[in-house]
């Protein structure tokens with residue numbers, strides 16, 4: 001009996017270990033407990049780094065009304081934040097410590113430069129300079145994102161899908177601490193395309209605020225976790241796997257890419273960009289004045305068609321030169337003209353190279369223009385999100 005008991009325990013230990021081993025093999029490492037839905041019970045606070053004031057000497061700050069600066073009550077605040085003699089100074093008064101928190105008594109009276117913000121402002125010491133960080137709760141933050149990331153005149157269901165995706169993306173980033181861990185930043189999100197475009201009160205409208213309230217606490221989830229719900233302007237017909245394009249995002253079905261018939265015919269669905277061979281040679285090979293581009297071809301692409309590598313043939317060179325399609329070619333040439341890396345063909349036309357492409361943006365996650373179209377066709381926000389994040393569900397967590 002005793003022996004059987006031990007064998008039983010040993011069996012359980014081995015079985016547990018096998019399950020753990022199997023789980024650790026199949027579950028992506030980035031998939032940690034912090035993303036579990038049970039952990040999300042109220043809107044988290046978000047810290048947003050203000051792009052114009054990252055590691056600057058000084059920044060103009062104001063509060064139109066009463067506020068507290070590190071607990072010091074003031075009737076009003078107007079002046080610069082800066083480092084002076086190793087201490088953070090706000091409107092002429094120095095404070096000890098690595099950060100100084102400015103708390104307006106009335107919401108919306110906080111100003112940085114020409115922009116107004118909800119929530120608090122934190123002046124952080126950052127590599128011998130200062131960085132300004134706006135801290136606000138997630139739902140307030142979304143009111144400043146939705147009008148910047150999509151046209152406020154879009155169909156309400158498309159805007160709701162956008163808001164739910166943005167809420168999920170932000171929550172993932174807060175929990176993953178990506179910017180703090182990877183970039184050494186002292187906040188959760190940038191206020192520009194590097195994260196999500198956020199303008200404080202700038203583009204907030206009553207209509208968008210109502211949609212944020214209507215969808216409060218709704219997330220797009222996979223199994224029992226939030227994930228990095230990417231989105232971009234126009235996919236061009238098919239989205240790609242996040243890990244292939246961005247080098248991150250979990251290897252889960254909602255981020256694996258899907259077809260999109262909804263952005264066809266939109267403004268950036270098809271485009272072409274022409275470059276003179278001389279200009280292209282100079283930009284692609286700045287260190288080699290004799291380089292002269294003869295032709296270009298896509299030498300490697302992802303399943304959705306986004307190029308990952310191009311091969312460039314130079315005059316008087318028998319071997320092709322291989323370049324990374326995004327960093328080595330698109331960004332080196334002109335990222336505004338080459339709106340994506342989804343290139344249908346690259347044509348040699350006399351003294352010019354013409355790239356025929358589709359879509360606008362990185363092509364991962366929800367296609368925003370496709371979402372507009374789906375909403376116009378009568379699909380609701382949940383259906384839109386389920387289409388662009390296959391296998392995912394929408395859930396209300398608070």
Ligand SMILES: [Zn+2]
Pocket residue numbers: 234235236237238260261262263264367369370
């Ligand atoms: Zn699309």
